Each structure stands twice: as C-alpha cells, then as structure tokens.
Amino acid sequence: MASGQILEANGLTKTIGGHRILKGLDFNVYRGQVIGLLGKNGAGKSTLMDVLLGFAIPTGGSCRVFGEDSARMRASTKARIGFVPQSDELMGLMTGAQHLALAASFYDNWNKELVQRLASDWQVPLDRRAGAMSGGERQKLATLMALGHRPELLVMDEPASGLDPVARRQFMRTILDIASDTSRAILYSSHIVGDIERTASHIWMMREGELVWRGELDQLKESVVRLQIRAAQTIDPALKLPGLLDLSVFGCTATATLRDWQPSRLAELERLTGADIEVEPLGLEDIFLAVQA
Amino acid sequence: MKTVAQVLRMVFWMQPMQRALLLFGGCLSIGLFWSGKAPPVVGVLIAVLLPVLTAGMFLRKLVAPRHAMLWPHGRGRLLVGTLGTIVVVTLLLVLGYGLEFIGAPPRYRPDTETYAMWYVLLFVLWSQCTISMFIASRSPAWALLVLIAWLLPGIVMRAIGAEDVPRLLTGPAGIAVAAVMWIVFIGWFLTVRRIGDARWRMREGAVAVNAQLGPLPATREIAMQRWLLNSGTPLSIGLQWAIAAIVLVAVQLAIPRMIGGDSPPRWVTAMMFGTLSLGAAAVGALSWTIAKRSRWLWLTAGRSRPELFGWCEQLMLKTALAVMLPLALLALLMWYFLHSRPVLPPAYLLLAMVAPVLAAGWFGLMQISRRIALDVLAAGILVAGWYFGLILPLFGNRPDPRWELVFAELAFVVLLRGLAYGRWRAADWPRVQPKPTFD
Numbered sequence: 001m002a003s004g005q006i007l008e009a010n011g012l013t014k015t016i017g018g019h020r021i022l023k024g025l026d027f028n029v030y031r032g033q034v035i036g037l038l039g040k041n042g043a044g045k046s047t048l049m050d051v052l053l054g055f056a057i058p059t060g061g062s063c064r065v066f067g068e069d070s071a072r073m074r075a076s077t078k079a080r081i082g083f084v085p086q087s088d089e090l091m092g093l094m095t096g097a098q099h100l101a102l103a104a105s106f107y108d109n110w111n112k113e114l115v116q117r118l119a120s121d122w123q124v125p126l127d128r129r130a131g132a133m134s135g136g137e138r139q140k141l142a143t144l145m146a147l148g149h150r151p152e153l154l155v156m157d158e159p160a161s162g163l164d165p166v167a168r169r170q171f172m173r174t175i176l177d178i179a180s181d182t183s184r185a186i187l188y189s190s191h192i193v194g195d196i197e198r199t200a201s202h203i204w205m206m207r208e209g210e211l212v213w214r215g216e217l218d219q220l221k222e223s224v225v226r227l228q229i230r231a232a233q234t235i236d237p238a239l240k241l242p243g244l245l246d247l248s249v250f251g252c253t254a255t256a257t258l259r260d261w262q263p264s265r266l267a268e269l270e271r272l273t274g275a276d277i278e279v280e281p282l283g284l285e286d287i288f289l290a291v292q293a
Numbered sequence: 294m295k296t297v298a299q300v301l302r303m304v305f306w307m308q309p310m311q312r313a314l315l316l317f318g319g320c321l322s323i324g325l326f327w328s329g330k331a332p333p334v335v336g337v338l339i340a341v342l343l344p345v346l347t348a349g350m351f352l353r354k355l356v357a358p359r360h361a362m363l364w365p366h367g368r369g370r371l372l373v374g375t376l377g378t379i380v381v382v383t384l385l386l387v388l389g390y391g392l393e394f395i396g397a398p399p400r401y402r403p404d405t406e407t408y409a410m411w412y413v414l415l416f417v418l419w420s421q422c423t424i425s426m427f428i429a430s431r432s433p434a435w436a437l438l439v440l441i442a443w444l445l446p447g448i449v450m451r452a453i454g455a456e457d458v459p460r461l462l463t464g465p466a467g468i469a470v471a472a473v474m475w476i477v478f479i480g481w482f483l484t485v486r487r488i489g490d491a492r493w494r495m496r497e498g499a500v501a502v503n504a505q506l507g508p509l510p511a512t513r514e515i516a517m518q519r520w521l522l523n524s525g526t527p528l529s530i531g532l533q534w535a536i537a538a539i540v541l542v543a544v545q546l547a548i549p550r551m552i553g554g555d556s557p558p559r560w561v562t563a564m565m566f567g568t569l570s571l572g573a574a575a576v577g578a579l580s581w582t583i584a585k586r587s588r589w590l591w592l593t594a595g596r597s598r599p600e601l602f603g604w605c606e607q608l609m610l611k612t613a614l615a616v617m618l619p620l621a622l623l624a625l626l627m628w629y630f631l632h633s634r635p636v637l638p639p640a641y642l643l644l645a646m647v648a649p650v651l652a653a654g655w656f657g658l659m660q661i662s663r664r665i666a667l668d669v670l671a672a673g674i675l676v677a678g679w680y681f682g683l684i685l686p687l688f689g690n691r692p693d694p695r696w697e698l699v700f701a702e703l704a705f706v707v708l709l710r711g712l713a714y715g716r717w718r719a720a721d722w723p724r725v726q727p728k729p730t731f732d
Contacts, residue, residue, distance in 0.1 A: 078367075093308060
C-alpha cells in the first residue's frame with residue numbers, strides 16, 4: 001500500500017440480479033482528499049459505497065481499505081471508518097442521546113466534547129425520540145454517530161439531502177474542518193452540486209456503473225470548457241471536434257462542450273474551423289450535465 | 294462492558310412502559326414479600342416481562358443497520374449484552390423465588406441445588422424465548438416457523454418413543470437443546486454478512502404506491518381503505534387472523550397430546566378461548582393505525598372531521614367483524630365438534646369477548662391525539678375488564694359469570710366512543726404525528 005493510501009480498488013465489479021451495477025472500477029483514495037461523488041440516480045454510487053465498506057461482496061476485482069480486504073475487515077480497521085447512510089437507520093424508539101451513548105460504547109476514542117458541540121451547533125434535539133425527529137434532525141444525528149470517534153475515513157451517502165440551507169452550510173463547514181486535518185479522507189455523494197463544488201478537492205463522476213471522470217476539481221474545471229463558435233458561414237451540425245461532449249448549432253454560431261481541453265488547442269481549432277472561438281469556463285453543475293448527457 | 298450496560302439500560306429502562314413495569318413489579322414483589330398474600334416472584338415476573346419479550350427484537354433492531362456493521366466487534370458485544378439481559382432476568386427471578394422462603398424453617402428452604410436447577414431451567418427458557426423472538430421479529434412467516442420449532446423437540450421425542458417427555462424437556466435434554474440452539478445461533482449470527490431488519494410492517498412508501506396503483510380500480514374509498522389498512526382489506530385481514538388463530542388453537546390442542554401430558558381439558562379450553570379473545574388486540578392495533586394514518590386523508594378525502602371519523606369508524610367496525618367472525622366460527626366448531634366448552638354461559642362468553650374488541654377498536658381511534666394520563670388509564674381499564682371479565686372466569690373452577698363487569702365494560706365502550714369522537718372533532722390535524730416507526 002502506497003504511503004497515505006486509504007482505499008484501493010482494482011477492477012471492482014458488482015453484479016446484482018444479472019445487472020452489472022459496477023463495471024471494473026479502479027481508483028485510490030489518499031489522506032487529505034475530500035472526494036465528491038456525482039452521478040444520476042441508479043449510477044451505482046450507493047452500491048459502490050456498500051462494496052467499499054464491506055456491506056456487500058464484490059463480484060469481481062478487489063477492494064482494500066487500510067490495506068485490508070473490505071469484506072473481511074478487522075475490528076481495529078472498522079474503528080477507523082465512519083459511515084452516514086443515505087436513509088438513516090435509526091431506532092425510532094431511542095432518543096438521540098441514547099443513540100449516541102450506544103455508538104460511544106463501541107469506541108475507546110469517542111470524543112464526547114466534539115459530539116456535544118456539534119449537536120449544539122446543529123441544534124439536534126438529543127432528548128427527543130428519533131421517531132419524533134424531522135428528517136433533517138435524524139440525518140444530523142446519524143452524522144454525529146459517524147463522527148464521534150474521529151474516523152480517518154468518512155463515507156457519506158447524500159448526507160445533506162434533508163437539511164435546510166442553514167443547516168447544510170453548517171454541515172459543510174464541519175466537513176471542511178474535518179478535511180483540514182490532512183490525516184483523514186472523506187468520500188461523499190450528493191445531488192447538491194454546489195455543496196460538492198464548495199467542499200470537495202476531488203471529483204468522481206459515475207455513469208452507469210463506470211467512473212467517467214476522476215480527478216481534482218480544479219483540473220476538471222480546466223479540462224471541460226464551453227466554446228462559443230462564430231463563423232462566417234453556416235456551421236456543419238455534424239462538426240467533429242476532439243473530446244466533444246455536446247454540440248448545439250444555430251446557423252453561423254454554435255456552442256460546443258469539450259473535455260480534455262488544453263488552452264494550446266484554441267489556435268489550432270480556430271484555424272481548422274475558420275471561426276472565432278471564445279472559451280467559457282463551466283461550473284461543476286454544467287460540467288456534470290455535459291458529462292452525463 | 295460499556296455496550297453491555299447500554300443494552301441492559303435499553304432493555305430495562307429506555308421506554309416509560311419499561312420503567313413503569315419495572316417499578317411496579319419491584320414494588321409489588323416487596324409488597325407481596327411483606328404481606329405474604331402471594332409469592333413475591335409474581336412481582337418480579339411483571340418487572341422482567343418486557344425485557345424477556347423484547348430482548349430478541351431489540352437485538353435484531355440493533356444489528357440490522359449498516360452502520361452497526363462498522364462498530365468494532367459490534368455484533369459480539371450486542372450479543373453479550375443480550376446474554377447479559379437473560380442472566381439478569383434469570384437471576385432476578387431466582388431471587389424472587391428465594392424471597393418466599395426467607396424466614397421459613399430451614400427444612401422448607403430450597404437447597405443450593407434447587408436454586409441452581411431453577412437458574413438453569415429459566416436460563417434455557419429465556420434463551421429459547423430470546424432467540425425465538427429474534428427470529429420471529431423478521432416477519433410473520435418466520436414467526437410461524439418459530440412456533441413449529443418450539444414444538445419440534447416434543448414431536449421428535451414422542452416419535453422416537455421417549456418416555457416422560459415433559460421431564461426430559463425440562464431436564465438434561467432441554468439444556469442440550471438450548472446449548473445446541475445457542476451454538477448454531479451464535480455461529481450464524483457472527484458470520485452472516487447482513488442481518489435483515491424487521492419486516493412486519495409494510496414500508497410507508499410501498500403502501501402509498503399500492504394505494505394508488507393497486508390491482509383494482511381505485512375509487513377514492515378503495516384508495517382510502519388501502520392507505521388506512523396498509524394495503525389490506527377487512528377480508529384479507531380477517532383471513533390472516535383466522536389462519537393465525539387456527540394455528541394457535543391447533544398448537545394448544547396438540548401440545549398436551551404430543552408431550553404425552555394429561556393437561557385437564559378445561560384448562561386447554563380456557564386457554565383456547567382466551568387466545569380467541571386476543572382478536573381485541575388485533576382490532577385495537579388496526580384502529581390505532583387507522584387513526585394515525587388518517588391525517589393524510591384530511592385534504593384528499595374531501596370530508597369534514599366528523600364525516601371522516603364516521604367513515605373510519607365504519608372501517609374499524611367492518612374490520613372488527615371480519616376479524617371476529619372467523620374466530621366466532623372457530624369457537625363454535627370447538628364447542629360442538631371438539632366438545633371444548635368453557636364453564637361459562639354462551640351469552641356471557643359472547644358479550645365478554647365482544648366488549649374488549651369494541652373497546653380496543655375505539656381506544657385505537659382515540660389515538661388521533663394523545664392525552665397520556667387518560668390513555669394509560671383507559672388502557673388499564675380495558676385490560677382489567679378483559680382479565681377480570683373473561684380470563685379469570687374462564688380459568689375458574691365453576692361457572693362464575695360477572696355480568697356486572699361485562700355491562701360496565703359495555704358502558705366503558707360507549708364512553709370510549711364518545712372520547713374518540715371528541716378527539717377527532719378537536720384534532721389539530723397538522724400537528725398529529727405519525728406513529729413512530731422502528732425503521
């Protein structure tokens with residue numbers, strides 16, 4: 001295992017009911033990385049997390065967490081991981097405090113002060129039964145249960161989907177606090193692209209069980225751009241451009257979204273098409289839509 | 294140890310009902326100890342009733358979530374906690390048993406061997422109970438399987454011609470069965486990848502979808518009924534309860550025959566009729582569900598609150614009829630063909646069985662909103678009426694109908710109906726919370 005490496009997957013495949021949900025994924029996760037996992041519904045994000053954490057056994061390939069097979073992790077390895085599921089799996093009859101006390105009983109390094117501070121900041125009603133809490137409060141409680149032992153790897157499946165904007169902002173600030181500790185790594189999925197854009201250092205994009213993009217956020221933003229093309233003559237709708245993701249032609253003007261962009265290619269493209277080309281940077285949401293199209 | 298303490302706290306002290314029973318049972322056992330009117334162990338039994346019945350279910354609820362799979366030694370610790378519950382419960386019962394003999398002449402006091410025997414026997418029994426509840430909490434089908442498994446050792450022993458089966462089952466063979474059961478259970482529990490959550494209740498989302506997309510043309514009334522009855526119909530619910538009652542009665546009939554015991558037929562008869570009266574619990578649970586789910590119909594049903602109450606009340610009565618008719622038919626069959634006839638007059642029996650059903654029905658509808666003190670009082674009266682009006686006379690040695698009690702129960706039914714109607718009229722709809730789920 002390379003230094004600082006927490007997760008490692010090679011040819012990771014998962015088939016459920018004859019459907020290949022994950023199709024031979026290869027990746028590594030290192031300390032200090034905050035990875036935002038993007039993908040449409042059914043892209044395989046939750047299954048990927050299930051396999052990463054040993055909840056499900058991969059059909060093919062391998063997945064190692066802290067150097068151990070994810071399906072056979074020792075207790076000491078499990079103690080280094082925190083997980084927030086997509087739909088909280090709390091017991092409706094137990095209060096928030098009882099949930100936390102139970103979770104704390106499994107760890108020697110449970111940070112009670114941290115949990116109390118976060119519970120207070122996030123306004124989690126710890127004296128209330130989970131069944132009587134709102135969806136957002138339950139989600140916050142589930143997150144507290146995953147954070148109390150200061151995990152080195154924090155995996156969260158759409159952790160902020162049920163939170164209001166204020167709570168989401170607080171939550172993201174906490175994620176950034178954790179991320180500032182370079183000995184930890186965070187992998188989380190979300191449909192709120194803005195949150196990922198604000199917090200993630202790396203982006204993974206999934207489409208139909210494959211990782212179609214994996215890299216740093218800045219690198220992604222630099223490599224996927226939109227070109228505004230203005231030509232003297234009508235532009236061919238079947239215009240072929242290297243790395244073309246999307247093309248809309250309106251007579252003499254066209255809009256093209258390209259991947260693997262390098263600024264040095266601009267002059268070459270202008271010469272090839274005989275048109276004026278303007279390069280526009282894209283936000284993560286636009287990039288996501290273009291890549292998923 | 295920290296986890297064990299948490300599990301014990303959860304099983305004994307987490308809910309108000311647990312705390313109330315524990316305190317009440319404790320006080321009762323002390324009172325009985327001082328008064329000497331009954332064995333103090335009765336109080337202890339009340340105190341530990343919920344832990345005994347719920348430890349297995351709690352275990353499933355605790356290990357089923359995915360985050361529990363990441364707790365270091367999570368399953369092992371929770372299992373030890375559950376075992377700790379069984380140990381504590383058994384210890385308390387043996388102590389309760391011993392209380393009776395404090396101050397007795399030495400020759401009447403049980404020796405250490407007797408205490409040890411009681412401890413082992415109770416430990417075996419609670420073990421079986423806990424594992425059974427763990428399995429049965431998965432789904433109704435598993436519950437039926439557990440019921441069969443409980444009878445299996447008796448059947449096998451009878452089949453192989455073992456003599457004095459009851460003694461064997463409570464002796465070394467019983468301990469061996471329990472030991473094997475624990476070994477198999479622990480082996481499975483610690484190695485299986487995922488342990489499923491309880492699936493006794495249909496998921497809310499699934500019900501909502503079924504309510505809209507069910508196989509029948511969904512008129513508003515049909516859709517409302519599907520929503521309120523968890524996708525069921527009065528007929529299907531009645532059928533389910535009829536099957537459950539037939540199984541339970543058959544088991545009760547079979548037990549004495551299988552283990553070769555000579556239980557008095559009167560006792561078995563009383564037990565069977567007592568079982569049929571549990572239809573009241575089914576009706577109560579259903580009407581409770583109806584009340585809790587009705588909030589979603591406030592806008593969509595197009596009815597005023599009293600109208601919606603009337604409609605839900607009708608549905609409750611239809612369901613109660615569907616549950617009780619097969620049970621009544623079963624009672625008639627038992628009466629005429631099996632000659633299982635309780636000592637009570639038929640008219641009394643009928644009224645004493647119907648009154649708790651109706652009371653439970655309207656008590657459930659009352660739960661549209663809560664008044665804790667009043668609800669606890671009403672539930673207490675309901676259970677007391679059922680117990681003193683039906684169960685005690687059923688198990689009595691001679692015909693001793695308590696007509697005054699049954700008529701009081703019927704008056705109580707009218708009162709509950711009035712209370713339910715009042716609560717529906719005054720219901721602050723947006724604030725009514727759905728029933729908390731285990732999921």
